[in-house]
Amino acid sequence: MKPSFDRQIDRQGTWAEKYDARETLFGRADVIPMWVADMDLATPDFVLAAIQSRLNHPILGYTQVPLSVAQSVSDWQQRQHQWAPAAESVVWLSGVVSGIYLSIQAVTQPGDAVMVFTPVYPPFMRSVTHLERRLVEVPLSVSQEQTPRYELDWQAIETAMRTQQIKLLLLSNPHNPSGRVWSRVSLLRLAELCLRYQITVVADEVWSDLLLDTQSKHHPFASLSPEISAQTITLNAPSKTFNLAAMQTAYAIIENEQLRRQFLHIQQRTRAGEAGLLGLHALQAAYSDAGAAWLASLLVYLRDNVARATKALASCLPELVIMRPQASYLLWLDASAYFSEQQHQVDWWINQAGLGLSNGTHFGAIAQGFMRMNVGCCQQQLQQALLQVQQVSSQLTKQENSHVFD
């Protein structure tokens, strides 16, 4: 039976950050939350059943993870992305962000330069500055095609690589916040540069399963060649795909044994968390035939949500520039035509539209004028959110220098 994603599920009282942090973040608890990247859709029932089944045994002691669980990661990568890393190259983590912090410590020293392409998921920048490395931000450029998309700015990248002694690149593949799926050609060119300048790459591929655009394909960075794999740490998790963030279960894939040893050394020395028992059972159940079938249905639903949201927003806010995601359930919205001040825009989405979006400027100073909208929810909730925008959209007029609404 095909899963139904139409059920509206009340998450209040479940310690859900997306809901419970609203008062603190938005100053009011009644906004429809469309910010942090989890979905208001149920985790598949066979995944929940696997967790419950483990709880039938009454002892929850320390865990030794069998290699078969790592093999299910490899099998899933093979099934989804035609990449079959050895099970032995899998390192268990308590989160992808934890893997970013560990990678930085494993590969660089304080003061070393770490490159990111902005705008980008905020912990990419925060981790570098927290660990007292030097953050080198290279802004993405926007393609001038009919559908606006981010592109890698080759000239800026090469200049930075040539002049800044970059040690590590943090790559969001596919890209958060825009949902851009990098083409094989672009990734190969990037890999070639990283090889030439001896830059290790952290490829955060947590969005890779949620591929909406049937014309695109996700290419694991490490799958491009054995040479590039030798200097790549891939990070991934079932958390976005199967809505399992609370399970705190993620993994690194590091095919280079020496690099893996360096990573494990830092993981042990910092006592950084590994994956939890219940999360591992969830992962194993998710990375299966049933998981693949469920995911295919989810993608149909998310594609439809993105299409509905894009259409509704474009019709009521014609000057809004919408970056349609090729992957993920995130819309990257440029409303700078309506607002000259980001704070006015933030206030408008909260207090006029009644929605809690992510502030674009958290993804880099370059993202002035942007907001990120999470449409990973049931259609009833999405329709309500879009209706709320439609009802107040006439307040906004295209601005030259300032913004007006009341």
Ligand SMILES: Cc1ncc(COP(=O)(O)O)c(C=O)c1O
């Ligand atoms: C690119 C990216 N990496 C990592 C994460 C979070 O990973 P985790 O919760 O496993 O630390 C997110 C969540 O939104 C993300 O978008």
